[in-house]
Amino acid sequence: MRVAILASGSGSNAAALMIHFSNTEGIDVVLVGSNRSSAGVLEKANQAGVASLHFSREELVSGALLMKLKTLKVDWVLLAGFLLKIPKEFCRAFENKILNIHPSLLPKFGGEGMYGMNVHRAVFEAEEKESGMTIHYVNERYDEGAIVFQGRIDVSEFTSAEEIASEVLKLEHEYYPRVAREIILDSQRNIK
Numbered sequence: 001m002r003v004a005i006l007a008s009g010s011g012s013n014a015a016a017l018m019i020h021f022s023n024t025e026g027i028d029v030v031l032v033g034s035n036r037s038s039a040g041v042l043e044k045a046n047q048a049g050v051a052s053l054h055f056s057r058e059e060l061v062s063g064a065l066l067m068k069l070k071t072l073k074v075d076w077v078l079l080a081g082f083l084l085k086i087p088k089e090f091c092r093a094f095e096n097k098i099l100n101i102h103p104s105l106l107p108k109f110g111g112e113g114m115y116g117m118n119v120h121r122a123v124f125e126a127e128e129k130e131s132g133m134t135i136h137y138v139n140e141r142y143d144e145g146a147i148v149f150q151g152r153i154d155v156s157e158f159t160s161a162e163e164i165a166s167e168v169l170k171l172e173h174e175y176y177p178r179v180a181r182e183i184i185l186d187s188q189r190n191i192k
């Protein structure tokens with residue numbers, strides 16, 4: 001299965017995915033794309049020897065990125081801290097073939113504007129007893145696709161949003177590669 005990763009930030013999850021899949025038979029990361037030319041994730045792709053691409057919002061919206069992925073025969077798209085909304089046509093072209101990771105227990109603390117530290121600050125301010133991460137399918141509405149996995153942690157004793165962020169990120173690195181691998185390899189078995 002040929003995988004593209006889309007990310008907007010430092011790309012620690014993208015790096016975890018690239019490392020994991022470099023040892024996974026049947027999964028090849030063929031492209032890492034980012035809408036931010038300065039995003040650390042592009043450098044991480046270069047270091048891993050994976051092709052990288054900077055694209056504009058316009059290229060995402062117009063379908064140019066979609067065409068590029070189709071040309072590369074991409075089967076699955078993994079979002080790893082990607083902050084733009086995925087257009088309807090893109091979702092249709094990759095129906096049930098796009099996964100996202102979100103740093104809260106959806107449906108709590110999801111939706112537009114809820115990303116990165118905004119999520120952890122909101123969780124901390126709401127005095128939540130637990131938080132965690134959610135892996136879900138992507139549809140055209142932010143954070144509303146079917147949930148496939150959630151990892152939980154007790155945050156009741158945590159004293160800052162930064163502490164929540166750091167522990168949730170560890171969970172993300174631990175589970176996103178493994179869960180994505182199982183789902184992708186399963187989809188291949190179902191085709192055969």
Ligand code: GAR
Nearest residue numbers: 009010011012013081102103115116
């Ligand atoms: C991750 O915590 C991811 O869950 C979050 O952005 C961070 C990216 O970190 N995604 C969202 O908030 C999406 N709504 P990374 O660049 O180090 O992987």
